[in-house]
Amino acid sequence: MYCGDCHFCRRGDINLCDRRQVLGVSCNEFRRHGAFAEYVAVPERIAAKLPDSVPFEHAAMIEAVSIAVHAVNLTPIPLAASAVVVGSGMIGLLAIQALRLAGCGEVIAVDVDDAKLEMAARLGAGAGFNPRRTDVPRAVRERTGGRGADVALEVVGATEPVKTAIASVRKGGAVTLVGNLSPAVELPLQMVVTRQIRLQGSCASSGEYPACIDLLARGAIQVQPLISAVAPLSEGPAWFERLYNKEPNLMKVILQP
Numbered sequence: 488m489y490c491g492d493c494h495f496c497r498r499g500d501i502n503l504c505d506r507r508q509v510l511g512v513s514c515n516e517f518r519r520h521g522a523f524a525e526y527v528a529v530p531e532r533i534a535a536k537l538p539d540s541v542p543f544e545h546a547a548m549i550e551a552v553s554i555a556v557h558a559v560n561l562t563p564i565p566l567a568a569s570a571v572v573v574g575s576g577m578i579g580l581l582a583i584q585a586l587r588l589a590g591c592g593e594v595i596a597v598d599v600d601d602a603k604l605e606m607a608a609r610l611g612a613g614a615g616f617n618p619r620r621t622d623v624p625r626a627v628r629e630r631t632g633g634r635g636a637d638v639a640l641e642v643v644g645a646t647e648p649v650k651t652a653i654a655s656v657r658k659g660g661a662v663t664l665v666g667n668l669s670p671a672v673e674l675p676l677q678m679v680v681t682r683q684i685r686l687q688g689s690c691a692s693s694g695e696y697p698a699c700i701d702l703l704a705r706g707a708i709q710v711q712p713l714i715s716a717v718a719p720l721s722e723g724p725a726w727f728e729r730l731y732n733k734e735p736n737l738m739k740v741i742l743q744p
Contacts, residue, residue, distance in 0.1 A: 488519065488533060496619055497585035502557070502693040504574045509691075511523045525744075535696050540704045544717055544741045548710040551739070552699040553692035554665065556651065557583035559589050561689050562638050562663045567592040569631050571623075572612070573652045574642035574666060575603035577713050577738050580610050582640050582665070587611045591638075597623055597651060602736055610709060618647070635660060644668035653684060661685040 489504035496504050510529070511522025520525045537546050552730035554639050555578055564570070570591045572579045575598035586594050596615040604615030614630060616623045628635050634656035641649050644666025652662045653675055662684060679686065702708045714739045718726055726740045 488529060491532070499513055500693060502691045535700060536577060537700065538704045541638045541700060544714060545660055545703055545710050547741050548713065548739065549696060549699050549703065550575055552703065552708055552710065553695045556577055556699055557584045557692040558582060558640055558663050558665045558689040559585040560695070561687050562640065563661050564589050566590055569593040569638040570640040571597060571627055571652065571655045572642065573597045573638045573639060573648045575600070575607045576642065578665060579642040580607060580713060581708065582642060583607055583611050588707055593630065595636065606712060607713065611614045618651060623651050627655040631657070638663070640665055642666045646672040653678055656684060658682045661688050662686060663687045666688045678714050713738050715740055717743060720744045
């Protein structure tokens with residue numbers, strides 16, 4: 488939710504609004520209660536109509552889709568670009584699909600979980616590398632004529648994945664930072680400066696919901712493979728516990744009231 492009046496809203500950067508609020512987010516800075524209420528009041532300007540072809544279970548994924556689409560929109564992607572996505576969780580898997588839609592000819596997935604790499608291949612990644620077994624930057628260079636990828640998206644937010652993303656792009660390439668797991672990371676500054684790499688932060692989304700609804704309605708982005716379970720609301724606490732315990736192969740659980 489954005490105010491529409493501050494400097495950033497007037498620029499069109501509604502995700503950077505000085506009075507931004509997010510329904511159901513736990514951090515004090517943006518918190519607005521109501522995500523599990525029976526009724527929620529929001530300004531009409533942030534409401535969007537769902538077409539009949541988008542079921543509610545898929546609509547529940549629009550926020551996640553919009554994060555990936557926003558990050559790709561911020562990334563300078565040349566025609567037929569090569570791209571690396573470091574982190575193949577839910578946002579990474581959506582980013583892989585968004586990068587393909589943006590015209591990337593080669594998308595490479597990186598993750599420490601082989602099951603996620605297999606899912607990445609199903610959703611459009613041409614290759615997948617596990618950094619526990621593979622020198623990822625070297626493998627990327629081997630697939631890109633020795634140069635490195637044109638762009639990379641980092642969707643974890645920790646030192647090693649950030650370093651991997653930076654080391655995987657070519658000179659003059661761009662890295663978009665989406666993950667924010669750690670409040671601070673170690674940055675290979677000299678590599679960024681001497682190879683003239685562009686770093687871009689990406690925060691949430693900024694008006695991409697209508698486009699994301701259209702992508703889902705057309706089947707251009709697939710979210711069904713990311714839904715691990717659909718359960719009644721009464722089972723919510725048990726599913727939260729399983730997610731917090733990092734049960735393998737759990738990604739998104741949809742609760743039906």
